[in-house]
Amino acid sequence: xxxxxxxxxxxxxxxxxxxxxxxxxxxxxxxxxxxxxxxxxxxxxxxxxxxxxxxxxxxxxxxxxxxxxxxxxxxxxxxxxxxxxxxxxxxxxxxxxxxxxxxxxxxxxxx
Amino acid sequence: xxxxxxxxxxxxxxxxxxxxxxxxxxxxxxxxxxxxxxxxxxxxxxxxxxxxxxxxxxxxxxxxxxxxxxxxxxxxxxxxxxxxxxxxxxxxxxxxxxxxxxxxxxxxxxxxxxxx
Numbered sequence: 001x002x003x004x005x006x007x008x009x010x011x012x013x014x015x016x017x018x019x020x021x022x023x024x025x026x027x028x029x030x031x032x033x034x035x036x037x038x039x040x041x042x043x044x045x046x047x048x049x050x051x052x053x054x055x056x057x058x059x060x061x062x063x064x065x066x067x068x069x070x071x072x073x074x075x076x077x078x079x080x081x082x083x084x085x086x087x088x089x090x091x092x093x094x095x096x097x098x099x100x101x102x103x104x105x106x107x108x109x110x111x
Numbered sequence: 112x113x114x115x116x117x118x119x120x121x122x123x124x125x126x127x128x129x130x131x132x133x134x135x136x137x138x139x140x141x142x143x144x145x146x147x148x149x150x151x152x153x154x155x156x157x158x159x160x161x162x163x164x165x166x167x168x169x170x171x172x173x174x175x176x177x178x179x180x181x182x183x184x185x186x187x188x189x190x191x192x193x194x195x196x197x198x199x200x201x202x203x204x205x206x207x208x209x210x211x212x213x214x215x216x217x218x219x220x221x222x223x224x225x226x227x
Contacts, residue, residue, distance in 0.1 A: 002155060036213035038156075045205055045217040046156065057215070089156055093212060099171050100146070100158040100212075 003028060004090050004103035011109040012080045020106045022073040022090035028101060030071035033093040037066055037075045040087045049088070050075060077108070085110040113138035115206050115218035122224050129196055129223050133189040133206030140164065140184050144209035147180060147191045149202040150220075157202075161209060162189065196225045 005023040012018040022035060029035055034053050038046035048057050050066035053073065063084075065076045073092075077084055090103035119131040133145070147159040160170035162180045170178050179192045189206055203222050207214040 034212055038214070045220050046214070047217070048213060048215050051210075051213040051215070091156075091213065097172055099160070099169060102148075102156040102158065105155040 002104045003094055003097070003101045004092060006088075006090060006103040006106045008104070009107045009109060011111055012077075013111045014080055014082065016080050017076060017078045018080055018108060019077075020075045020088055020090075020108070022075070022103050024071050024073070024092060026071060027096035028071075028092045028094040029068065029073055031095055033095075035066065035068050035073035036091045037064075038089045038091065040089065042086065046089060080108075080110055082110050084108055113208060113216050115208070115216060117204060117206055117218040117221035119204065119221040119223055121222065122226065123196055124227050125197055125225055126195055128192055128194045129200070129225075131191040131204050131206075131221055131223070133191075133218055135187045135189070135208075138208075140182050140187055140189070145182065145189050146207050146209050146214065147189075148205045148207055148214070149200075150205070151199075151202040159191065159193075159204075196223075198225050201225045 010018050037050035039049045040046040053068040054066045063079050067074050088106050094101045114136045116134045123129045144161045144163045146161040160180050162168045177194045182189050203220040205220045206218045208216040
């Protein structure tokens with residue numbers, strides 16, 4: 001059971017901007033723990049996309065950006081491309097569970 | 112660049128124990144946290160637990176009574192044992208390196224199917 005809630009799906013036309021929300025609580029995001037984002041292509045392992053709320057690993061396009069406010073976080077994809085059509089997960093730490101937690105996952109569809 | 116490779120039995124019978132191994136190359140187990148994460152077919156990611164420097168461990172409360180994670184620094188390997196498995200434990204199991212709270216390197220995953 002995920003403690004971070006994401007919309008099941010978001011969609012947008014090529015070139016548009018889409019955002020994926022990640023809703024948490026006062027025991028995880030709201031407690032000050034960082035949020036990280038992963039991209040998972042079909043049949044492959046998740047790949048780190050954003051770490052520490054808004055930092056991109058080397059090689060990740062600057063079309064991807066993250067933000068955090070209060071008990072929630074967001075991933076934004078600007079200039080949407082066909083290759084962005086896949087699954088995305090947020091992740092943080094939860095003090096009540098004393099462990100790492102993932103979001104429910106969001107599928108991005110490029111129209 | 113560190114690389115992780117999981118290996119396991121593939122098919123396990125209900126009530127048995129599944130054992131998985133993660134071999135780390137291009138880096139050392141020492142000084143890092145290492146986690147196991149699983150993903151049932153068509154579903155989301157679930158954190159199982161972590162081990163630090165092949166010593167201290169921490170497990171998900173929902174799996175704690177059935178899980179053991181250990182490490183062997185001489186072989187640069189992690190292991191996961193999950194006891195009393197049921198069909199609900201059918202999943203792809205990943206090992207990953209933890210870097211200050213995020214998972215920066217992942218294995219390709221090992222599918223475990225629980226079936227009689």
